[in-house]
Amino acid sequence: MKSELPSLSNQISEDQIFNAINKNYSQITKVWFNFQMDWMQRSFQSFHDHDKYLIVIYLVHKTLIFYANNFLKLDFDTYYNKNLLEIPNFNIINISRDLKISKETARRKVLELEKLGAIQRKKKKIILNRGVFKFQRPNKSVTEASYLLSKLTETLSNNGEINKKISSKDIEWYIRKNFTYCWKLFFDMQIPLILNWKKTFNDIETWHIWGIIATQKSFKNSSVSLNREKFMEDTFKEGAGGINAMSIAELTGIPRATVVRKISNLSKRKLVSIDSKKLYSPKKTNVKEFTNIHKSNTLLLVSFFCKIINLIQSN
Numbered sequence: 001m002k003s004e005l006p007s008l009s010n011q012i013s014e015d016q017i018f019n020a021i022n023k024n025y026s027q028i029t030k031v032w033f034n035f036q037m038d039w040m041q042r043s044f045q046s047f048h049d050h051d052k053y054l055i056v057i058y059l060v061h062k063t064l065i066f067y068a069n070n071f072l073k074l075d076f077d078t079y080y081n082k083n084l085l086e087i088p089n090f091n092i093i094n095i096s097r098d099l100k101i102s103k104e105t106a107r108r109k110v111l112e113l114e115k116l117g118a119i120q121r122k123k124k125k126i127i128l129n130r131g132v133f134k135f136q137r138p139n140k141s142v143t144e145a146s147y148l149l150s151k152l153t154e155t156l157s158n159n160g161e162i163n164k165k166i167s168s169k170d171i172e173w174y175i176r177k178n179f180t181y182c183w184k185l186f187f188d189m190q191i192p193l194i195l196n197w198k199k200t201f202n203d204i205e206t207w208h209i210w211g212i213i214a215t216q217k218s219f220k221n222s223s224v225s226l227n228r229e230k231f232m233e234d235t236f237k238e239g240a241g242g243i244n245a246m247s248i249a250e251l252t253g254i255p256r257a258t259v260v261r262k263i264s265n266l267s268k269r270k271l272v273s274i275d276s277k278k279l280y281s282p283k284k285t286n287v288k289e290f291t292n293i294h295k296s297n298t299l300l301l302v303s304f305f306c307k308i309i310n311l312i313q314s315n
Contacts, residue, residue, distance in 0.1 A: 010313045012161060014299075014306045020155050021298060021305075031151050032301070033215045035144050037251070039190075040208045042140070044253050047116070050204035052109050054099055054194065056118060056136050057187060059128055062087050064184035076179040080137055083129070090126035100195055138183070145186065146172035152305055166312060174312050182308060189304040193297045200293055205254055206262045212251050213272055214282045216243040242279030 021028050043053040063085045067074065096106040113119045120127040150168035157165045175182040197207040245263060249256040263280060266272040273283040 011310050012156065012306060012313070014302050016161050017152070017156070017305050017309075018299070018302045020152065020159055020161060021302065024155050028152060028155065031148050033211070035148050037208075037211055037215060038144060039141055040204075040211070041251070041253050044205075044208065046136070047113075048253075049109070050208065051099070051101055051105070052113055053136075054191070054204065055095060055101075055106070055109055055113065056128075058095065058099055058191065059087055059119070059126060060085075060136055061184065061187040061191060063128070064180050064187065067180040068184050072180065073178050074180045076142070076176040079180055085128040087126045087128070088124070090121065090124055100198060142175055142179075142183075143168075143172055146175060149305060149308060153309065156309075162309075162313070166309070171308070171312065174315070175308070178311070182311075185304055185307050189300045193300050196293055196297055200289070201266075205258065206266065208252050209248055209254065209259055209262050210266060210271060210282070212248050213243055213280050216281075242273075242275060242277075242281035244277075244279055248280070 040050070043057075044050055046053050046056075092103060092107050092110065095101065095110070096103045099106070101109070110119070110121075114121060117129070120129060147168040149171045150166055153162060154165040156162045194204060194207075197211075198204050201207040201210060245256055245259050248254075248263075249259045252259070254262075263272060267274065270283055272280050274280055
């Protein structure tokens with residue numbers, strides 16, 4: 001039986017996707033930011049510690065890389081029905097280096113994950129047991145990522161870049177069927193993206209809090225379609241409005257006392273401002289730095305989008 005090879009003419013380039021996102025950034029980013037903030041909230045709820053969750057997904061990512069390197073693809077249910085996932089050559093130093101965590105902190109958080117029953121250590125191996133999956137079974141994330149991808153294909157279709165929009169249902173079916181490879185691509189994007197923001201804000205909780213402040217401001221002010229640069233300018237535009245500490249705590253799941261302390265640090269760094277009603281909003285400072293990080297993270301998103309869409313279109 002003769003098999004058909006996918007047509008190269010159906011493949012879309014990263015430049016096409018970047019231009020589509022850039023021109024319609026304020027529309028795409030509403031879905032994108034909501035996805036990120038929901039993902040961050042769920043990650044914090046798992047252990048009440050962003051770094052612990054980052055360690056877990058880093059280890060899960062290692063298993064997904066192993067499957068990809070050995071040309072294996074498992075569907076969602078098959079992967080999560082495994083009792084144990086073994087990772088050889090486990091090394092605290094690698095976690096510390098790759099996740100920008102001090103060795104002492106990485107060692108302490110790994111011990112805490114052991115006490116929670118999320119992981120087991122056996123000599124130079126680490127074992128993710130079934131218990132960890134209650135913390136890292138991304139049912140909602142797969143659905144939300146599929147919706148985000150579908151919205152992008154709608155933009156690409158309207159621009160004549162692809163023949164038609166791909167439904168979120170079809171995208172979700174494909175991701176779940178080819179889960180280990182597709183989610184490996186997702187973590188290829190998500191882990192560096194988080195680390196980029198962590199480098200800027202010094203810790204993930206501070207970025208999570210600032211992200212809520214920024215999105216509340218930008219979404220209220222972006223009723224028209226703006227490109228990425230104008231969207232960033234609009235986000236940092238001085239003006240009334242903002243969000244209070246209690247609302248930030250409710251939206252992030254982070255205790256209010258921690259929110260207040262982190263906002264105090266953001267204020268000292270002139271990254272947020274406060275009005276007479278004690279409402280916080282982004283402050284117009286270091287806009288160039290934020291724009292550069294935004295571009296780097298947008299390129300990570302573009303790469304993920306491009307690979308997934310081309311995989312779907314080739315089937």
